[in-house]
Amino acid sequence: MRITDVVVTPVAFRDPALLNSAGVHEPYALRAVIEVRTDDGLCGLGETTGDENLLALLNRAASAAVGADPFDLIDLERRTAAAVGGHDSPDAHGLTGPSSAAKSLARVFSPFEVACLDLQGRATGRPVWALLGGKARERVPFSAYLFYKWAAHPGSPYPDEEDDPWGEALDPDGVVAQARRMVDLYGFRSIKLKGGVFPPEEEIEAIRALRAAFPDHPLRLDPNCAWTVGTSHKVAEALDGVLEYLEDPTPTIPGMAEVAARAPMPLATNMCVVGFADLPESVARGAVGVVLSDHHYWGGLRASHKLAAVCDTFGIGLSMHSNSHLGISLAAMVHLAAATPNLTYDVDTHWPWRSEDVVADNPYVFTGGSVAVPDTPGLGIELDRDELARLHEQYLRCGVRSRDDTAYMRRFRPEFEKRRPRW
Known part of the structure; x- marks a missing residue:
């Protein structure tokens, strides 16, 4: 061949x-x-x-x-x-x-x-999971991925002016309403909030509101390095006993290590440990307790398996990062998670946020917050x-040719600056 x-x-x-x-x-x-x-x-x-x-x-x-x-x-x-x-x-x-x-x-x-x-x-x-060594689980659990969001894009960017069914979420009530809808639709049993948008005190209140509304769901918060080390310490202390893990609160491996030394919950990352060259320093400093793997960035499914082995060796937890994706990536994520025994945290996914796809017949269905691992050959999908x-x-x-969240924000808020850390 x-x-x-x-x-x-x-x-x-x-x-x-x-x-x-x-x-x-x-x-x-x-x-x-x-x-x-x-x-x-x-x-x-x-x-x-x-x-x-x-x-x-x-x-x-x-x-x-x-x-x-x-x-x-x-x-x-x-x-x-x-x-x-x-x-x-x-x-x-x-x-x-x-x-x-x-x-x-x-x-x-x-x-x-x-x-x-x-x-x-x-x-x-044979299915891809078999080529990776076997099936460690029959279903792959995913996490609800919440965002603060505007009610819709300003203006009319879509030809048919399609409404955004999710609506606005700019405060704790909006975040909880979004979570309820997402859990009702997909059955997710853990919840992650993308933070770094509002002052930390407001995001702490949103997490507390989620805890009150979902007392049994593990919770995660990811501010994408928006906080200083000092602010990260304060947030970690305020959310002691509430968060399953705190993701990328502050920039750099040394900064994460300083926060990890005092944080009562594990720190997770997909920003400071994003390649194999980052692992030695991170392990030596004890900077992270959970690595969010991503086969798109780590070099594929076999490289992600190598990462899993490193994490297993050093007692580091393993989850999976997500970006805005379509059904081919979802299929690859399911096969990889199925074949990775020590991937024990629910996987991130942007799946609920997309309304279009290139895969025919939607073979990967979310039930109870998880997706069944298929036994069909290859990835088990066909193109539409x-x-x-x-x-x-x-x-x-x-007309969009490169994703630039900052430039797009400045169209509507010219004073906006991307600063890490911001608080």
Whole structure:
């Protein structure tokens, strides 16, 4: 079997006005859909972020992959590295930590590796979780992912002026109402709030309101490095016994270590430990108790398995980070979580926030806050080619080419500055 063609298709899908420490989500989220085709007629699927600087590297890697054996992932990674050539492709929003050439290579390689694992599964009749070593669980539990949000995007960004069914959430009552709707719809049994938007005292009150409304749900708070070490200490003390973990309260590994030394709950991260080179210092300093893995950023499913082994060795907890994603990424996340025994925290997902997808027939359904692990070959999904074409046309039409939460926020609040820490 040889790769004969690779197609990279940028798509845009509608995204609500979700707030974070960098600003606010734009009306459209960007993804890139990867199709890897072989000489025996099979096609494997991958997905990643769709910013234009990353797209350029994805297209280079796509050309280099032609002729490769989809079972020889070491050769594929070597080809990808040669094509990327040491280029760095940082995110404008900065919500996933500092970038580097090595981390950019991991981001480029990941969707091709996922697509090749999908191909391997289709060729052998085995699900991806089996190719990763086996199934540790029958269902993968996910967490409700709450955001402070505006009622809608200002103006009329969508051609049909579609209403945002989630409404406004700018205070504790709004956050609790959002949580109730999300739990009712999907059955989530743990809850995470994206913070770093309002002064810490207000976000503490929102967490306390969630605790009163959901006394048995584990709670998490993620301010995306919006606080100083001193403020982080105060918030951790105020929420002692309330939070399951506190995620990225302050910037840098040394800063996190200083907070972790006094915090009564574990600190989690997807901003200070975002690559293998970050692990030695973090472990030595005791900076984090939970790493939020993300196969899009760590270099794929097998690299995420390596990360899991490191975390297991050093007694570090493991969860999974999420960004605005479509169904191909959801499928990959489910297979990875199924095959990772020590991923014991409920997984993050932006799934409830999207209203469009490129996957046909929605095979991954949330019931009781979890998704059943499939036994179908590969990722167990197929493209809806009509929707792929529509979302590509939406990409061409919408004008968004790189996610920049700060620039979008400044359209409406010119005085806004992205500052970490802010409080």
